Amino acid sequence: MLNVSRRGLLAGAVMAVCIGAASAAPLSADDPDLSREALLSDPATPVGGDPNGDVTIVAFFDYNCPFCMKSEPALERLIASDKNIRLVYKDWPIFGGVSVYAAKLALAANFQGKYAAAHHALMATSRRKSSEAEARQLVAAAGVDMARLDADFSGKAAQIDAILKRTEKQATGMGFAGTPVYLIGPFLVAAALDFDGFKKAVADARAKREP
Numbered sequence: 001m002l003n004v005s006r007r008g009l010l011a012g013a014v015m016a017v018c019i020g021a022a023s024a025a026p027l028s029a030d031d032p033d034l035s036r037e038a039l040l041s042d043p044a045t046p047v048g049g050d051p052n053g054d055v056t057i058v059a060f061f062d063y064n065c066p067f068c069m070k071s072e073p074a075l076e077r078l079i080a081s082d083k084n085i086r087l088v089y090k091d092w093p094i095f096g097g098v099s100v101y102a103a104k105l106a107l108a109a110n111f112q113g114k115y116a117a118a119h120h121a122l123m124a125t126s127r128r129k130s131s132e133a134e135a136r137q138l139v140a141a142a143g144v145d146m147a148r149l150d151a152d153f154s155g156k157a158a159q160i161d162a163i164l165k166r167t168e169k170q171a172t173g174m175g176f177a178g179t180p181v182y183l184i185g186p187f188l189v190a191a192a193l194d195f196d197g198f199k200k201a202v203a204d205a206r207a208k209r210e211p
Contacts, residue, residue, distance in 0.1 A: 033166045034173045039183075044163050046089040046107070046115040049079045053086035055205045058183035060171055063102040063122040064095040064129055065179040067192035072123040074195040078202070085202065089119065090167045092179055095128070100164075102135040107160045108153040109144045117142040185209070 032038060040056055049057075059075065061068040079087055091107060093099035102122050109118035121142035122135060129135045140146050153160070171181070174188075182189045184198075185205025193201065 031169070031173075033169045038166060039170055040088065042088075042163075042166065044159065045167075046110050046119075048087040048089065048116055049085045050083055051086055053084045054209070055084065055185050055202050056086045056088060056183075057185075057202075058088040058090055060090040060092045060167070060176060060179055060181040061123075062091075062093050062095050062099050062179045063106075063135070064093075064099045066126075066128070068180040069123055069126050071180055071192040071194075072120075074193060074198055076120070077195050078198045082199075082202065089115070090170070091164060092167050092171050092176075093164070094179060098129050098132055098135060101132045102129060103164060104153060104157075104160050105135060105139050105149065107163055108149050108156065109139060111152040111156060112145055112148050114142070114144045114149075118144055 040058065057075075061072075063069075075087075079085055091103035093103040106115055106118040106122060109115050118139045121138045122129070125138065129138070136146075139149070176190065178190075180190075180192060182193065182198075182201070184201040186208055187201060187205060189197075189201060191197075
């Protein structure tokens, strides 16, 4: 069961949910897509930061979500300054067709080791992408091999769709109302955080690990 509590990480209170960081108990006993392993360690899901970091952040986001884009520079700064964080990227496109296309572009870029480049390019605009062509131009400008991406976009479509389906099941299964959502160690933060907010959440996650 999820243990729900409330706490303040910024000026306003945000939801914090204990997801059993010290327990191997699954989020669902019946569906492997909703297991704790699938949530934190899906081998098909892109990962950044230190793969062996002592705190894992799972980020649910949409490339056309203004609050996701607002938080992205702070999250990038956190990962650059704290070398002991593992970041799991959960593409959850909920803002329509362009969002879905952008997520598929990023996940297709992952097959050539360019997920981070595509992700950062799509997040860096600070505004909604108005078309698939615009999303594609941003990814191309990030140095992604577009011929390889096109081949993977179509040839690995079933794998990409499966990743998005699992993320959708996890987000809706845990009752998320929208993006962004950050699982930071044992806490869930459904809010756009600044750098200090992320630092505080990580410090609290580390403190909770201590005996």
